[in-house]
Amino acid sequence: MTAEHAGLPQLNRTLHPSPKPPVRIVHLGLGAFHRSHQAWYTHKAADAAEWGIAAFTGRRPDAALALAEQDGLFTLVERADSGDSFTVVGSIAEAVDGADVKRLAELVSAPATAVITLTITEAAYRLGTDGQLDASAPDVVADLALLGSGGAPSTPLGRLVFALAARRASGAGPLAVVCCDNLSDNGTVARNAVAGLARAWDTGLGAWIAENVSFVSTSVDRITPRTTDADIDAVAQACGYRDNSPVVAEPFANWVLSGEFPAGRPRWEDAGAVFVDHIEPYENRKLWLLNGAHSLLAYAGQLRGHTTVAEALADAVCLDAVERFWDEAEANLSSAGAGGADLQIPAYRAALLDRFSNARIAHHLAQIAMDGSTKLRMRAVPVMLAERSQGRSGAAAALMIAAWADFSAAAETVQDPLATEVAAANRLSGTERVRALLALVDPAAAADAAVVELVTGLLGTFVAAAPAT
Structure with missing residues (x-):
């Protein structure tokens, strides 16, 4: 003051x-x-x-x-x-x-x-x-x-x-x-x-x-x-x-x-x-669409030089990644909530874009990026696995995990309950590194060679490109 x-x-x-x-x-x-x-x-x-x-x-x-x-x-x-x-x-x-x-x-x-x-x-x-x-x-x-x-x-x-x-x-x-x-x-x-x-x-x-x-x-x-x-x-x-x-x-x-x-x-x-009697549809709508987008922006945005949610969302590369992840999440959300209430996913997505774009709310990406090994378990993995179970790639959700992997290697410090294990995984290379990081988030995904290959192929997506001007 x-x-x-x-x-x-x-x-x-x-x-x-x-x-x-x-x-x-x-x-x-x-x-x-x-x-x-x-x-x-x-x-x-x-x-x-x-x-x-x-x-x-x-x-x-x-x-x-x-x-x-x-x-x-x-x-x-x-x-x-x-x-x-x-x-x-x-x-x-x-x-x-x-x-x-x-x-x-x-x-x-x-x-x-x-x-x-x-x-x-x-x-x-x-x-x-x-x-x-x-x-x-x-x-x-x-x-x-x-x-x-x-x-x-x-x-x-x-x-x-x-x-x-x-x-x-x-x-x-x-x-x-x-x-x-x-x-x-x-x-x-x-x-x-x-x-x-x-x-x-x-x-x-x-x-x-x-x-x-x-x-x-x-x-x-x-x-x-x-x-x-x-x-x-x-x-x-x-x-x-x-x-x-x-x-x-x-x-x-x-x-x-x-x-x-x-x-x-x-x-x-x-x-x-x-x-409500059944909360799962509401939980997943929020965890995947809002929190999932936040995590994706936290890692992709910082890799591209941004510090707040509003800045990252204004970057066309980050926005496109969010929209593609939302498409995957929406495909796996129930269209009806508890008691038959419509979850109104398109309107919810539109409202999130407005909320995220509020530049007067300085929501810092570094704050959202904390505890990634725990958060990704709920925000990225369920969408990726749901997509793959239906014969689709789940690449947009996997990209969130790849962005976290890139961020965890580039950041000076990683605030995470498994920070020691994350650091040890990052001392490995190639698919072994990805497999070790995935194991901290979801051991079953880490045991799936196709998932490891998918995430490995997405590494560097946000590192290689310069921020949009």
Whole structure:
């Protein structure tokens, strides 16, 4: 924030009268997306006064410390081509350092707590390629040792299991865990991860979770870039107060949920959330068309010298790759959603082009490129395999994997849960290198010589060409 704003009052519940709602939701993964999405939906619910969120950070306490200074209030900036609009969101009643597992256990074991929401990133669930918990992962091994010795676990998954054990001991009854990470069938992913870790620690706890915890699947959608100093200044200029934790998002928001809420939930439908019996068509539409295009642009765009989604989409080479991938994805999406609702794929694609082209949303490709080995497993592989099962090549989806392979070799650092393995694979050459990289994403694809050959032949597609001018 610039010096000219230093004299402005800081946002808090005295400056902006907003009674703290009682905590009934616990969230793990306090970050920009949670605040632009689940916190915003809760704030917009007709019964918002009854549903407060206690949000816990992940790796660092910074976000909790900053929000605590403002009594949990923050400004949501909805950034459209036509200008900005500003909303003070008051649903976060408590912001807590994720390392405070004692407070997490207290809140999860409280009878009033009805919902736990998660935005802990795709990689944090530590599932193997078989869809079950990878009990050999170093952080899983470490958490099990800490749980067994009475220590405080260090990962979101371990902390959640620790807190659920406290709820079991308190007799507080059932609740819902709502996964809001970009994973296909994410409720099942969360169940497998949480129950797997619980059983490995205490079989009785695993059985209690199976009987008392519902796992809700969701499809979440709202482009939310990282907040910059310029965004903080924009809030000060427009609103006349200092906000150290604003969040910027596109005007569009979408939330589809499927599952049971045994202890109740907010009226999220008041803000536009949709509740369905079968979520898979909605998940795949979003994972393949939006997230898949994002990953493709993240790798192809950076290889061609771009830094944001809007820049990459303006490059005809990147746009053509996205359109061809969308053609493959669309061919494998159900034309009817749950309850017979039309997924309206052509309109969804057109809307994505408009959203991606919003140059006022600086969605950085480097942010999207993280955790590629996990993301490609859900965004590229299913489309490629579906195409090949129908006698087509799947080349457009395979190109996303090839772009990741090229990017992983060219980047100075690769942020990925398998970064060490990616680096080792990149020390190989030719088809052996491609096979090793594919094995990190999908072992079955790596065992298919035709797939390895296909991806190998697409290497260098974005490296060889200069960016369009």
